[in-house]
Amino acid sequence: MKRVEIYDTTLRDGSQAEEVNFSLEDKIRIALKLDEFKIDYIEGGWPGSNPKDFQFFKEIKDYHLKHAKIVAFGSTYHPKKSPETDEIFKQLLQVKVPVVTIFGKSWTIHVKEALKISLEENLELIGNSIRYLKPHVEKVFFDAEHFFDGFKADPQYALAVLKKAKEAGADSLILCDTNGGTLPHEIGTIITQVKKELGEDLVFGIHAHNDSECAVANSLEAVRLGATQVQGTINGIGERCGNANLCSIIPNLVLKMGYSCSCAEMLYKLTEVSKYVFEIANLSHPPRLPFVGRSAFAHKGGVHVSAVLKSPSTYEHIDPVLVGNTRRVLVSELSGKSNIIYKAKELGIDLELDSPLLSKIVEEIKKLEANGFEFEAAEASLELLIYRLMGEPKQYFELLSYKVLDLKSYKHEAQSEATVIVRVPPGVGEVEHTAALGNGPVNALDNALRKALERFYPQIKEMELEDYKVRVLPGLPGTSSKVRVFILSKSKDKKWGTVGVSTDILEASCQALIDSYTYKLFLDKRKK
Template sequence: MKKIELYDTTLRDGAQAEEVNFSVEDKIRIALKLDELKIDYLEGGWPGSNPKDFQFFKEIKDYHLKHVRVVAFGSTHHPRKTPETDEIFQSLLQAKTEVVTIFGKSWTIHVKEALKTTLEHNLEIIENSVRYLKGHVSKVIYDAEHFFDGFKEDPEYALETLKRALKAGAECLCLCDTNGGTLPHEIREIIQRVKDVLGEKAPLGIHAHNDSECAVANSLEAVRLGAIQVQGTINGIGERCGNANLCSIIPNLVLKMGYDVSAKDVLFKLTEVSRYVFEIANLPHPARLPFVGRSAFAHKGGVHVSAVLKSPRTYEHLDPALVGNVRRVLVSELSGRSNILYKAKELGIELDTESALVNKIVEEIKKLEAEGYEFEAAEASLELLIYKLMGEPKQYFELLTYKVFDQKQLLDSSQAEATVLVRVPPGVGEVEHTAALGNGPVNALDNALRKALVRFYPQIREMELEDYKVRVLPGLPGTSSKVRVFILSKSKDKRWGTVGVSTDILEASCQALIDSYTYKLYLDKKKRS
């Protein structure tokens, strides 16, 4: 099977996404990570458009990239200038990359309205730009911007733009669905026409946007029809609805279609890379991303879990380990015995499959979920609950009472004060009475609890609360509604989630906080034993 080139434009097209703003340092980190994934081409940016991109091309030369080739991106030269006199065009050479990608106009409306030039002059611009660059760099990729829309309006002219770029020496003609409105059957028809005109061996690529939710499908169809290069971004980020998602394209090419791509040897890094890029971009990682999302191989329904335990193929289209992901079994009101048995085993708890305890755990979880609890993201609370029902409660302290005072001060600032009474160990131990201030009542309560416990358990200092979420639950009207509080905590390389539910937000927060501290102490005791 022929080799397919992977071309990543996360640092350029992806950076045009709403809420994305990469620094030079961010771009370098991502470039190094994509090198690990063996991406073939990495579009670093448009050196003529802003100083940041130009700085990236300068600094990336200080790093030894093992596989990826860095690409400078830009447009054909200005209609009223030549390649030699266009300063922005010349910046492509100043980036000093071996590979340059330029885009040119394929759609007559863009030639006439955007470039404000004639159709013939646009063809000359394309040919002159590609030919000039070919005299200075080792490889030129030509992006035929708006090619599919241009073809629909004037197929002969769109095809002529490709002929001129090919004649001038472009090594790849990348067909761009820039507006993202083309459907797979149209992609097939148009690419077949291109091949009829340019020949079966025409070096085609595909650059698809996702405005019709077809970017991945269009990209795969283009490869099936002979495209040798696929352009896209990690997780599909990009302007408007985004670009073709390489995290879906790569495993489909390798595992489903049998194509040869360099990334196939390190496909197990795919989930890691996907999460890393969004961590650098400061974006939440979408749980439902195919292949790499947290929910991609998550099973909730009892029938599903029972079948997956017997044979994963029953509800999984591939082994999650192939893409660096993991199978997850969720526990909820839909859970059956299979969910509990699998989850307990995953947590290191051995349960007798025939034990009445399993049914007891199932019923208790269903009862709590009916009250508003949710354990899918609060696995620490779930584990503590299972031990409690087993008769092995993990208790290291007892919160006897707490009070919280929230007061408004001058200059529009507010400060809360919390006092707690804690007994360590529970029932028979010493009582600690402490108070603490905080930015709001929940922070004050957290600070007071921490202050009370740290004298007995110094390791509490290692622990941080990383996220705090409150959700109002349906049921009682208005302010009498129940709330669910979710807390994400971390300590060194471990993260865990806990949950609390009450009509009182402080009470719900207190439940989640107690579980969070309890789980930290449980982990430490487990590690020592």
Template sequence: MSRRIEIYDTTLRDGTQAEEFNLSLEDKIRVALKLDELGIDYIEGGWPGSNPKDARFFKEIRDYQLKHARIAAFGSTHHPRKEAHLDENLKALLEAKTPVVTIFGKSWTIHVKEALKTTLERNLEIIESSVKFLRPHVEKLFYDAEHFFDGFKEDPDYAVETLRRAWGAGADCLVLCDTNGGTLPHELVEIIREVKKRLGQEISFGIHAHNDSDCAVANSLFAILEGATQVQGTMNGVGERCGNANLCSIIPNLVLKMGVECEAGKNLPRLTEVSRFIFELANLPHPRNLPYVGRSAFAHKGGVHVSAILRHPRTYEHIEPELVGNTRRVLVSDLSGRSNIVYKARQFGLELSQEDPVVGKIVEEVKKREAEGYEFEAAEASLELLMYRLLGEPKQYFELLGYRVLDMKPTKEGPLLVEATVMVRVPPGVGEVEHTAAVGNGPVNALDHAIRKALERFYPQLKEMKLEDYKVRVLPGTPGTGARVRVLITSRDGDGQWGTVGVSHDILEASCQALIESYTYKLFRDRQRKEA
């Protein structure tokens, strides 16, 4: 199947209707520029007639010279009680001054009667006059047939007639929308084939699928197999309710598996970067299990799997992760065998063979610690330190002799004041004892401040690092407040981030373990760089 498909991204409009997914005006500009770099053909910037932010976006984006993408403004057909040339919504679309305009109209009789509160014939007139009014003023005009598949199931003759009116009035592409996301692939194929019979093979049509039945990507691919020339969706599948068709899955499926060409396919190694960039701007965690671009997409945990991919990655990977800008990851857990350890050791700069006795020791220690509640998948810095310790490295840089945390509330109205006092010896055993105190926002923050204060005189490079994330998980076992807890800490400096772990019945002790591991890893890594 060798043909070209246009990719239409609606992250900035349809995507922002998702819960908790919000972008400022500046964010929207940055996302648009990133999508342009990826090679997206059309970027739907918003609905200029609905809110001031979208109107400002269209004004500001004109100051940027896009390399490939064309900006589209989105809106509805005109109001039933107005004519096209007097409708504020259509005027706002033209005032956006975009080369592309996309308008949606009603395909489903229930929406015409109940939402628009008009007659079926009047709706056809509205579609036709809206398209005719816009046609002379834009380079490209797309017509989104809202709720098309549901409308076709209820009244196929009417649903097809709405398309006929839009096409006859000058629409460049008829986009069939599964707005409620309930259509299954076999239904979609049957309906598209019937539409093509009725309207003729010369029509240009696209697909806009929602994911309420978890079929948005499949429906989009089947529509393309049936002749769609445009596919609409969002990055990472964000969108209202269960989301939209995920372009991060659609694009690599088209390019790598279906032989379909698109401009974004030329930049496929940037796909993971763009996917994560957008979630970072929205201040949301990037879902690990996203196909192609998620951190877990090429993660291997079982020992049998890892042993096989060491021989040949294709045994447990459907594509090479580098094709979409992702990386292979081998996880270490109580399911690990020697293959996992050897692979991870190689990533840490250690050349070990599966026959090396130390590998057996590492496997045994990992399984023992995981039984106690440790988890190394998100704490690879702790795993690296464990491996080096069993090999006689790294050295201990300091010794925590003791700590105390005191919560104080001076008055009923006053803020809680938390003070931590620590004693450390640098270097361990024979060195100087430093006794310091510090306050913080909560006990862990106070402990972090106090330990750093004690250590920075000896190791000033610790000022470069900061704690980025802190998570506590109550572990199964002892019920109630006597349960063990696992603390995961993510730290960062100018060169990258790392994760460490601590486990204890005492949340402060678990936090202290993870903190100490984090400082130790920073010092150990800096020393390695100097010696390299």
């Protein structure tokens, strides 16, 4: 079984993505997670570019990594200096890491226009840089920047760059599609020519960008043609359209192409790693990410679900468990009885196909969705609905009435005041009359409900609302339209979604809030 090294550049190339800004602590935490996942090489940054990267290399030494090797990134030395006097090289060696990656120009336009030196001088820069670094570190990787574009413009010079780096002792030559414009068939043609010129035993890797949506495909094609190292980032984050996505590359290599890598034994943690990095980056996790996204193994159509219940492989290209993901069955107006049976089974409820209750549930869901409800992301509301139709409503309080006022003043910021009257438990319990302020009517209503319920249910303090979304539904024009409110709540390690629909945004919000608090109390009771 052929082995491939996985080289992660999330902390350097990934940090160049728009909206990504890792703190020093963020970088340390991500590095430790990647080491736990058994990534082979973790590129920590460019120590000569900013103080934070330099400090990272200093602090990561306080942690004992179990598998990964930390890599420092830099360029060839400045044309007007020598390796001994160049500040970049001083800092590359000062951080004392086992591996250094340097990039050099392989496209003639960059040599002539960016560096403004001769083509021969550029070759000497590359050779001298590698020879100088080799005695000081375990390995030197050479990134041939813009290699594929350079090859298209001048094949002989691009090959000369690789030959010079190989002669100087580079441990691996990394072919870079820096602009991300190369297509898979071009990758194949060019790599075949490279191996013909430099030998079939050439040790090389691939570093692809995603500007043509081909970074993963290009990386897999390079490995198929002999690349022994793949560079990329978690979830493909990076400058412009991003880098090659390791969360897609790794499972494809291991599960579909028969290659081995160190993190293969940790593949079941892939989804966890993907979500962890985005959580640290304070980014929402895209649901449609292949392999690791929430929707990657989600089934909605009734025919699909019916088939999946019999044999998951009918509509799943791999078992989601292999990459740490889960199968999800969605409930919507497209749903058949199979969807409801599967969903109920997840909730611990057994329903027979010919059950009158099953038909009742399907009919009620389709009626509600015709009125604007949507349960795909509001699974908590769905679960509460099923229990209600079973005759086992989960009710812990009753909202008797509510009132919301907007308070405006020329001297102070606008606020809203909500007053609620609740009865705990419903029907026969104690009545609580409470008011609270908030930044807007929904926030005020939430604060008042929370304040009223906490006296009876202190565990409400553990819960918080993480997201609130409003969607105007098609139908009546303008402000007469119905709105759908979706609320995402969390408590400790559990998250759940609830939904409400009305022509009144406060009423829709109130429905979703009541379901959210009810579900929290239901979860706590179920644990006991």
